[in-house]
Amino acid sequence: MAINLQKGQKIDIGLSRITVGLGWDPNEGTGHDFDLDASAIMINASRKLLGESYFVFYNNLSSPDGALLHTGDDPTGGNSDGDDDEAIKVDLSKIDTAVEEILFVVTIEDFERRKQNFGQVRNSYIRIVNDENGEEIAKYELGEDFSIETGVEFGRLYKRNGNWKFEASGIGYKADLGYFLEKYYSGEIIK
Numbered sequence: 329m330a331i332n333l334q335k336g337q338k339i340d341i342g343l344s345r346i347t348v349g350l351g352w353d354p355n356e357g358t359g360h361d362f363d364l365d366a367s368a369i370m371i372n373a374s375r376k377l378l379g380e381s382y383f384v385f386y387n388n389l390s391s392p393d394g395a396l397l398h399t400g401d402d403p404t405g406g407n408s409d410g411d412d413d414e415a416i417k418v419d420l421s422k423i424d425t426a427v428e429e430i431l432f433v434v435t436i437e438d439f440e441r442r443k444q445n446f447g448q449v450r451n452s453y454i455r456i457v458n459d460e461n462g463e464e465i466a467k468y469e470l471g472e473d474f475s476i477e478t479g480v481e482f483g484r485l486y487k488r489n490g491n492w493k494f495e496a497s498g499i500g501y502k503a504d505l506g507y508f509l510e511k512y513y514s515g516e517i518i519k
Contacts, residue, residue, distance in 0.1 A: 341494055
């Protein structure tokens with residue numbers, strides 16, 4: 329039976345192969361399709377990205393260590409029919425030893441021009457699925473009304489005493505994908 333997580337709640341993962349599924353339903357009648365993008369940011373003990381290739385998103389579908397695999401972009405949110413819109417497969421046994429944390433964020437593409445925010449999105453969630461049997465382990469449903477936010481950190485996997493844990497974050501930002509890259513990357517960003 330899956331655990332329904334509350335914001336800030338933490339659980340032990342206890343598995344090596346999981347899928348992090350993210351889902352959402354845009355409100356009808358906003359005038360434009362919603363293109364929400366799930367990303368994973370692999371950071372070290374200094375809270376910095378290990379390198380550009382450790383930023384897994386629609387233009388970089390896998391991490392160099394083979395631990396993360398993004399299943400692909402859903403540019404309209406219409407592919408899911410109640411299921412995950414985008415998912416990232418994780419093999420914790422392959423993660424680079426320098427990685428201490430993996431942040432899972434969702435951003436709205438082209439939000440300024442389309443005048444969109446997370447207040448126009450409903451049924452948002454992040455869930456952890458056991459890849460061995462397909463069972464949902466835990467799910468966190470974003471209950472807050474993010475009326476000005478355009479980027480949300482849904483959750484994070486992090487290492488404590490050699491074990492991986494998951495925390496339901498639910499932290500909203502008025503930001504795009506570039507913001508998260510700038511926050512965690514110390515190299516030059518070419519726009």
